[in-house]
Amino acid sequence: MNTSNLAEALNLGFEKKAVTHQQKTSLTLDKVNIRYGTFLAVKDISLAIYERQVTAFIGPSGCGKSTVLRSINRMNDMIRGASIVGSVLFNGYDLYAKDVDPVLVRRKIGMVFQKPNPFPKSIYENIAWGARINGFKGDYDELVETSLRSAALWEEVKDKLKQNALRLSGGQQQRLCIARTIAVQPEVILMDEPASALDPIATGKIEELIQELKASYTIIIVTHNMGQASRVSDHTAFFMVDEQKTGYLQEYAPTEQLFLNPRHKKTEEYISGKFG
Amino acid sequence: MQTQSLFGTETDINTLMGKRKRIGLLWKVAFLFSTTLAILFLILLLLTVIDSSFGYVALRNEVEPSSLIAGKKSVKDFSRAELERVAATNLSSGILRRVEYEKPLEQRTGNDLVALLEQYVIKPKVLKTWGLWDSLTHTKAIDEYSRSEEGSYLTFKSWINAEFFLADQSADPLHAGIRTAFLGSLWIILITFLFAFPIGVGSAIYLQEYAQDNRLNRILQLNIFNLSAVPSIIYGLLGLAVFVRAMQSFTSGSMFSSLTDATANGRTILSGGLTLGLLVLPVIIINTQEALKAVPASLRMSSYGVGATKWQTIWHQVLPASGERILTGTILALSRALGETAPLVVIGASTFISVDPTGIFSKFTTLPIQIYQWSARPQGAYRNLAGAAIIALLILLMLMNSTAIYTRDKLAKKKRLES
Numbered sequence: 040m041n042t043s044n045l046a047e048a049l050n051l052g053f054e055k056k057a058v059t060h061q062q063k064t065s066l067t068l069d070k071v072n073i074r075y076g077t078f079l080a081v082k083d084i085s086l087a088i089y090e091r092q093v094t095a096f097i098g099p100s101g102c103g104k105s106t107v108l109r110s111i112n113r114m115n116d117m118i119r120g121a122s123i124v125g126s127v128l129f130n131g132y133d134l135y136a137k138d139v140d141p142v143l144v145r146r147k148i149g150m151v152f153q154k155p156n157p158f159p160k161s162i163y164e165n166i167a168w169g170a171r172i173n174g175f176k177g178d179y180d181e182l183v184e185t186s187l188r189s190a191a192l193w194e195e196v197k198d199k200l201k202q203n204a205l206r207l208s209g210g211q212q213q214r215l216c217i218a219r220t221i222a223v224q225p226e227v228i229l230m231d232e233p234a235s236a237l238d239p240i241a242t243g244k245i246e247e248l249i250q251e252l253k254a255s256y257t258i259i260i261v262t263h264n265m266g267q268a269s270r271v272s273d274h275t276a277f278f279m280v281d282e283q284k285t286g287y288l289q290e291y292a293p294t295e296q297l298f299l300n301p302r303h304k305k306t307e308e309y310i311s312g313k314f315g
Numbered sequence: 316m317q318t319q320s321l322f323g324t325e326t327d328i329n330t331l332m333g334k335r336k337r338i339g340l341l342w343k344v345a346f347l348f349s350t351t352l353a354i355l356f357l358i359l360l361l362l363t364v365i366d367s368s369f370g371y372v373a374l375r376n377e378v379e380p381s382s383l384i385a386g387k388k389s390v391k392d393f394s395r396a397e398l399e400r401v402a403a404t405n406l407s408s409g410i411l412r413r414v415e416y417e418k419p420l421e422q423r424t425g426n427d428l429v430a431l432l433e434q435y436v437i438k439p440k441v442l443k444t445w446g447l448w449d450s451l452t453h454t455k456a457i458d459e460y461s462r463s464e465e466g467s468y469l470t471f472k473s474w475i476n477a478e479f480f481l482a483d484q485s486a487d488p489l490h491a492g493i494r495t496a497f498l499g500s501l502w503i504i505l506i507t508f509l510f511a512f513p514i515g516v517g518s519a520i521y522l523q524e525y526a527q528d529n530r531l532n533r534i535l536q537l538n539i540f541n542l543s544a545v546p547s548i549i550y551g552l553l554g555l556a557v558f559v560r561a562m563q564s565f566t567s568g569s570m571f572s573s574l575t576d577a578t579a580n581g582r583t584i585l586s587g588g589l590t591l592g593l594l595v596l597p598v599i600i601i602n603t604q605e606a607l608k609a610v611p612a613s614l615r616m617s618s619y620g621v622g623a624t625k626w627q628t629i630w631h632q633v634l635p636a637s638g639e640r641i642l643t644g645t646i647l648a649l650s651r652a653l654g655e656t657a658p659l660v661v662i663g664a665s666t667f668i669s670v671d672p673t674g675i676f677s678k679f680t681t682l683p684i685q686i687y688q689w690s691a692r693p694q695g696a697y698r699n700l701a702g703a704a705i706i707a708l709l710i711l712l713m714l715m716n717s718t719a720i721y722t723r724d725k726l727a728k729k730k731r732l733e734s
Binding site: 112114117119142143145146149150151152154156157158159168169172173216219220222223 | 528611613614615616617618619620621622623624627631632635636
């Protein structure tokens with residue numbers, strides 16, 4: 040399947056210029072519908088995620104942005120009664136094809152959660168464990184150092200690698216979680232409101248980090264913070280919720296365009312803080 | 316000046332505040348009362364047990380030491396030579412032969428000889444026993460009793476002593492001990508643990524982590540809850556039918572070897588342990604499930620997030636995080652099994668047995684059965700023995716429970732401060 044055509048098709052006229060400057064599409068969601076039991080959580084989500092760019096998902100509570108995010112690395116499989124229709128293509132492969140192992144998907148598409156959740160192990164083990172269970176054969180010390188450096192945490196923890204990760208501050212824990220995700224060398228990192236539990240300074244550090252990570256990884260970030268979306272992302276998807284509480288994609292555009300020149304009234308109202 | 320609002324005047328607010336505080340105080344007193352009552356009953360229980368474990372004993376000797384060696388009132392006053400001579404001449408030939416066979420008289424220690432003479436020659440008999448309270452407050456009555464009985468003498472005895480732990484069951488209350496029952500209890504608990512722990516934890520992991528949420532599994536879950544509430548005697552009947560009768564060749568060991576005790580007929584430690592294992596199995600399953608449920612979903616998610624499989628998540632993250640709870644619950648369940656009497660009586664545990672259990676195919680008795688049996692005897696001295704055995708059982712239970720608490724706290728601390 041030619042994904043770049045689909046991506047173009049999904050981005051309407053005025054976005055075309057921007058799209059042609061993009062290199063590659065990493066992920067393509069095509070008419071994704073997700074149900075929890077009989078409840079339709081999101082409907083007809085179609086969008087393309089670009090490689091080595093930051094894409095932000097914004098929208099009011101309950102609009103299904105986290106649901107869509109979790110469907111990208113098959114975390115929804117863990118939720119009882121969750122089912123999905125439509126396709127999620129990753130580098131052209133359908134992630135929901137029968138022969139695809141969700142464990143492999145999650146290794147390629149890592150995830151950072153809302154609340155920092157390091158393993159109750161040492162800092163070193165937090166990084167090394169994921170690599171070890173995935174059969175990493177290289178030098179673990181080196182892996183730990185590079186991962187921590189990429190997450191801008193090395194200088195703070197290099198002298199206490201054997202210390203329990205739970206003793207770090209919230210911001211440090213979250214960067215450790217990012218380092219842990221990087222350590223298994225994914226292509227995509229999903230971030231579900233990664234800074235919502237952190238103070239402004241820690242949030243600033245995470246935002247900086249996201250900018251740096253962009254060079255090597257495709258990043259999708261769910262956020263409630265409009266400022267954060269505008270600061271860190273290249274593309275923004277705005278989700279809305281209808282009367283049946285079903286989420287849908289209202290608008291998807293390069294961030295600058297969505298914030299400065301939204302096409303829909305709902306988008307404008309939301310980003311200007313009229314509701315949400 | 317009074318201010319008026321929808322909450323009433325200042326005075327109204329103060330009156331209501333007083334009332335609210337009084338209601339709170341009333342409840343606090345009620346809670347304190349129930350706690351105090353519970354503690355009082357516990358203390359009462361302990362006092363009763365302690366009361367019967369110490370006290371005066373009126374004894375009468377069958378043969379007076381003074382009739383053996385003139386002028387000596389106690390065997391303890393005999394010299395070494397006298398001890399040997401008296402033993403050689405006064406022990407019956409059968410006993411003497413056995414004693415000599417075990418260890419020649421000349422090689423035995425003085426204390427050993429004293430014990431021998433007391434047991435086989437002097438033969439003190441218990442006339443009457445008193446509890447600790449009576450011994451302290453009714454000394455006069457006790458004295459009078461002793462004087463009224465020809466040839467009797469008083470001695471203050473601690474029924475719980477070294478010999479009590481080391482001696483086997485005996486028809487003579489002065490020499491009876493709990494060694495056999497104690498070893499029986501330990502063996503039974505070992506079998507119970509080996510049987511119930513792996514199966515219980517295994518099924519809990521399956522039910523909690525793998526099983527689909529469907530009707531069949533919900534029924535299964537409900538019935539595990541029901542099973543944990545089934546009276547223990549029912550498990551005894553089950554054990555009798557299945558382990559003792561149906562699986563006799565297995566539980567008596569005749570399937571494996573012809574050298575085992577043929578009189579056990581399947582009423583062995585193995586049967587007892589398996590029966591108690593069944594009894595605590597639902598408790599262990601439920602407890603383990605609760606422990607697994609308490610592991611935060613975020614931990615599982617983060618594990619899956621770095622590409623761990625389900626098994627890796629369970630083994631490396633979920634089990635270490637819930638291990639201490641699982642362990643504590645298991646020890647508490649085993650404590651329950653340790654105190655069980657009814658099911659073991661039903662499957663036919665021996666009530667009188669003086670041979671130590673040597674393995675899983677031995678006949679057995681346990682501490683609670685021993686206590687039950689002693690307290691049912693008419694002679695007063697056995698009730699003192701029962702009291703002492705209860706103390707031994709309580710000590711064992713307390714040891715187990717404090718191990719559970721200690722392990723939990725230590726693991727929790729280690730996890731918090733892992734450096």
